[in-house]
Amino acid sequence: MGYAHLDRPVQFLKGVGPKRADIFKKLTIGTARDLLYHVPRRYDDASTILPVARLEVGMDATALGRVRSRGVIPTRSRLRIFQAVLEDESGMITCAWPGQPWLERKIREGDRILVTGPVKFFHGRQLHPREFTVVSRAGKEEEEEKARGSAGAIFTTYPSTDEIPQWVLRRVFEENLDWLLEHAGEEEVFPAEVLDPLGLPGIAEAFRRLHRPETLQAAEEGRRRLAFDELFFLQLIHALVRWRETEREPGIRFQRTNALIRPLHESLPFRLTGAQVRVLQEIYEDMTSPRRMTRFLQGDVGAGKTLVALFAMLLAVESGHQAALMAPTELLAEQHALKIRSMVEELELPVALLTGSLDARARAETLEGLREGRIPLVVGTHALIQEGVVFRQLGLAVVDEQHRFGVRQRMALGDRASGAPAGKGADGARGKGSDPLPRPDVLVMSATPIPRSLALTLYGDLDLSLLDELPPGRTPVTTLLRRPEQRDEVYAGLEKELAAGRQGYIVYPLVEESEKSDLRAATQEHARLSQEVFPHRRVGLLHGKLSGEEKEGVMKAFREGELDLLVATTVVEVGIDVSNATVMVIEHAERFGLSQLHQLRGRVGRGAERSWCILVAEGGDVARERLQVLAGTTDGFEIARQDLRLRGQGDLFGAQQHGRDPLLRFADLSRDEALLLEARTLARKVVESDPELEAPAHEAIRRHLELRHRERLEMWKVG
Template sequence: MAQDFSQLDKPVQFLKGVGPKRSETFGRMGIVTARDLLYYVPRRYDDASTIQPLSSLDVGMDATAVGRVRSKGVIPTRSGFRIFQAVLQDDSGMITCAWPGQPWLDRRIRKGDLLLVTGPVKFFHGRQLQPREFTLLGREEEEDEEVFGTIFVSYPASEDMPQWVLRRVFSRNLDWLLKQIDTEEYLGPSERTELKVISLSSALEALHRPTSLTQVEAGRRRLAFDELFFLQLVQAQVRFQQREAQPGIQFKRTNELIKPLHSSLPFDLTGAQARVLREIYADMSSDRRMSRLLQGDVGSGKTVVALFAILLALESGHQAVLMAPTEILAEQHARKIRNMLDPLGVELLLLTGSMTAGQKAEAHSAL
């Protein structure tokens, strides 16, 4: 039976506006297929409602604005320092933007480019915005492409793959990509309602073409759910395969060690400790390999629970190891547990990283 082929798995070069040469650049960015492109989500979102008209920018403000480059050039200083400047214009007016020490931007930014700039407004021969970050939203020759929206999106870009090219490729292909991913939705309407997540196609559209920042957050939440869900699914599959390939040891409880230790404790186990021990003993007595995380506050009695689990292994004729993250903690556990196990005739061995090679060899031979 032939394996189903998704249109999203076809090479990115066959998408509109890509081609063989540009696909090589995409490949260096980790974008090989149409699916890779769809999941190449923006790194930044700017709400258009926070975009300030250029005429409203005052000295001292930290501003985000959008304007088209009307003139540009590199300004030399007496000390030899070079400053790239560009005059931006929008419907309200103009402002000078300056990038000190970045004359190379003169080759990157063209007259007519549409820029999204963010930075402080200072005074130097008039108002001057010094962008700490800028995004090239579009070229003047690409006026047919959609540039404006309620939210400005910015993708991780490079000199070989500038922002305006990415935006243009998404503008031409996003509707088709979303149509394809819609066929891969695995959650039904009732399940999405219960989980409080939106559909996969809606999530990706919200990330690439949002109308509000709330929509962006909903899209991120869905992708985060998918990532965690499939991670758990893969781990569950691995655990199942491991159980099938190599069943766990079925430990047998005799109470030869467990009961005396329980009787010797100067305190009663808490309800939580007793409940957890029942669950651990059930796991260890079955043929399933146990994979369990015990969580508790400092001093809540996790070590005692681990000790009872160790004794079940010893009663079945096996050995057990208790690992600690530091030597100090290992030594503390060793002293405490030795005092509890000596009356039972159980031998305890401490092995630490600072031991000499001879001491380690002696310890290994005693195991």
Template sequence: MSNELVMKMRLTDSVQYVKGVGPRRAVQFKKLGIETVGDLLYHFPRRYEDRRTSLAAVARHGDTVCLEGTVVAGQELKPRRGLTITKLAVCDGTTTFYTVWFNQPYILRQLRPGARIAVAGKVDRSFGRVEIHVTEWEPAGGQTLSTGRIVPVYAGTEKLPQKVIRGAVQAALEVANEVREFLPPAVLHRQNLVELARALRQVHFPASLAEAEAARRRFIFEELFLLQVALARRRAMTHRATKPFRYGPDGPLVAALRESLPFRLTAAQERAWRQVAEDMQRPEPMQRLLQGDVGCGKTVVAVMALVKAQEGGLQGALMAPTEILAEQHYLKLQDILAPLGLKPYLLTGSLDQETRRANLEAIATGVAGIVVGTHALIQDEVKFARLGLVIIDEQHRFGVRQRAMLQDKGVTTDLLVMTATPIPRTLALTLYGDLDISIIDEMPPGRQPVQTFYVAPEGLERLYERIREEVARGYQVYVVCPLIEESEQLQSHAATELAAHLAERVFTSCRVGLLHGRMRPDAREEVMDAFRRGQIDILVTTTVIEVGVDVPNATGMVILDAERFGLAQLHQLRGRVGRGRARSWCALVGAPRTAEAKARLRALVATNDGFQLAEEDLRLRGPGEFFGVRQSGVPEFKIADPVRDVQILEAAREEARRVVEADPDLRHSENAPLRAAIEARFGFTATRLGIS
């Protein structure tokens, strides 16, 4: 934690001033994200080793042990060039054992007969006597950090050995007694938590494993509690705010929209719309997350909200993460809104200057009631006349700052965020605890599950024949290139080569198109338009089609080197097919080598249920990697795991609710340290969360 928790001590001092560190080692510590004394104290051990001293006589072959004794004799062996073996005979009072070092000849000069030492390492009884291959040693008798105790093991670097990190932490702990506790006393008592100064000592140098566990529990709770207080504070602040505008019940425009739709809303869509409409009609601003699986019909609910805003004399803005998705939304809105006499406006970076100027003017004067765009919407020159509703699509692709910048273009705007990446409950609590959640858990009638199957590389020819048959029946197919994360340029180059190969060698009688992220926006739109119109049979593409692309006539998808993709990404890609009435399929081509890659592909073949896949993805990857925790604006966890620690998360959430209900502004004297801790923990985010 980057700690302004200071109080009478200098946790904010540079780590270089810690005894044993200095400027040179401070550079190495910075590589671990450690720049201050506070950072060092919050660099928690990854695990512990029980190195409490035992006797040589009971040491078993292969065990890792810690032995202590007096050096009796020493010798140096050089069995071959480049190898020096140093052996010391050491007596622990009952048994003589032998310590072994490789290529450390200075040991013989340092440890003369009579020296008392403690050594840790692996036991070898192959030669009928106890030998220990030493990993660490210390002089015995004084204060030891690496032997004779429960020893912390940290994430380190090649130039920062464990002994150096332990020594630095020990030196930093000298200031721990003056660290000011910031968890409220009542919370500490109810949750039976170790107080901060003692927890810092116990988490690094515990007297027992039980002591280490108690300290770790305190810091897991602390990390989750600070976030939950911040989210609860945001929620309370939102509920106290009042919108400067009012909506009535659904009017004739919303009714006309319902009548014009070529389908009836599902029960889940109706439930979600009722929740959104009721939020919009309340005096406090809406803060709602709308989530549902790929193709469940979230967009229709968003369109209804936009129409309700325009009917109320306000503007609505829908922000999407990519130009392709923004353009897709724009085209769909054009079709849906035309019967109502409404017109959407588009704002992206690739618009020509004349169109851009005209659209900016329409937004500024209020002529544009419904606006769709990308990050271009948050640029300074974009001024809204009466922005009342902000919708963020694929929320996890935007940072907190970007979402806030669009909201700030209105006054106390309603906010609806959408995601097609189903979020397991534990992460929803963690990341979106400030939002009400609507779930569309039902597919529109007629949507058939996508048949998914695995194809080994040697089965490609048969798969190509299936693609030809699909095209012959009048349908279209996507071919997704292998993922090259290191370089978009390499990715685009690979896609170009693959498209040329397929067009010239494999599908000579088919129309093959190409789409990748480095194409000019107008060229991308030209390709997508041709694919929508059926003028391209096979579209070779990168992951630019991952979200939002909707071509009902596309019934087949081939994902090459599928093992390179994450589970959520594979599910999103698969969601591009199965959008019409015809039966659709998705072929996962690859040669997975790791157990995790095989598990991902098996999971995708087994189910079309995005929520089930999200739980599996979270289990396989853990919360740190599950879709952009950092991108969402919430810091990565140092010690907590919301999945593993779900019970602590629930307790932290309940305690946060109690604290914020009793003191929404954290103004009470007992909560002042907590307020400071949240500001230190979240930085900019705290401002957005109302903790400032």
């Protein structure tokens, strides 16, 4: 099976050429295959397009017509509005784009344009497009027929640039699509017996439906097939990693003696929730089996993940091993160490803290204790995986807040064989023979709930455990949405709580003012609040640029009641547990994701008193509608689902915060969960039967994996 045809450089396709090929690279189109995989941005069904005369105020409508005139209209408020008069056979309507005068360069008189948006009344009927497409330029009406495709019913709109407008892309597709579809079968990796039960078309037919659909349903069927391929190969990599991590290499078979677990259990002033008991049973079964544990633990804010992790760590220690917990920030590592030390105090277990800010003497003592096995429990940051860190017998690696670590960082701690220095995994430490020493079990914890589809995509190589029950007695937090002009009212409510002897937070999204942003900086606001608004209160400041020692000093003062109010950036997002804090004010709440806001909100409501979270937000109806989701529920899993739907799935293997993962161009995790589960089932079945992908039936899968997913394979260290 060759790939020669679709590897053809795009410059050799009809209608492209060398000069235009350079511009196509801006759309990441370098080969015929790239063009084939260029995902349409939207489809419009010609049968739903309304004549202009039938557009009524209050409608959300799509119209198609010719631009009779256009121009930029100034207003008293200095807002410049681009307007275009759209005409079809039934009449005319003004289309208005407030604040977008640059569209004058894109839309010309005589152009045929397709517009979609609400119809409003402002000096007569106006359509305010949120989407528009130039279907054909003036004098080039034949382009419109190409835009409709052969069936004439569906308009396909592609991502484009100023240098490669829609009509150019459509012409290139129209001139090359038959040839592309003729060779699209080269991309096929599944036989009909796999596709038919799932109701999925063959790959060539999927591309035809994607680029030349006869109906909107046909376009969706094409997308689903290509989404399945993406999800399958992602799950295949996860399945290969899982096989390598748990089946190919020996694990540690821990012996549960209850020498430490029982005393901790009996010392707790509360009962474990049913979910904690269930998850601990899953973890204990993993750790006492010969198979290496690689498990992902997620739960809502306050569900008790840290306590579950501590029980797992104690199982490792009572079996004669060491346990390490890695957190993403020094502040969180310090909070974990403080909490764990207090819980194991009666067990007389040393708990070390290893962060980048430790002085040389303390670091040397800690490293020696880990190397000699005198320190059974250690909490740290990425300093745990730096050069020179050696464990005598590391049995369990707990990674908190994994989504803040790169994949390699998470795997680096889990790769640590007993006695292996940082930077070396099981292959870096050998016993007397050639057999590698067992690598530690791994437990990954997520700070906030994430939807099942996202969990399976990010952590598909791990077994999933779910803490879906909160401890009894926690007071629900009341969430209120306020505008900036209501800030005095917010401060009055905060002062009322402080006067009653309670504490509060005010959170800002930035550390200091930047030239590109008008956000209120925590450093500036701390000065204003402490001098003008709360001069009679003790106001502290916590932000990411403080040293570890300074952060811990501020937090200690807040915990011990020496501060009434803490002005902070999002460093308070996790790990801070002050039961006397009952109010959190979040400024510029529209700049945060819902899951992050939910995590911040979890810092209050930890005691018996009624607690409040006040979201001070600017923005229009869309931004406030999004924040109403948070005000309407305290269910972290529902919030996570809505956040995924509203913000997009992001670059799942990178730092991007929203949008579509470039390697999941067709799959939409907010609606493709059932497809994902089918892909996961098939991928695991393939790996269980043929982990090296050597069978003739899997040749196409193996070749596609090596050619199209090399970077991801390298990231996960799968040979």
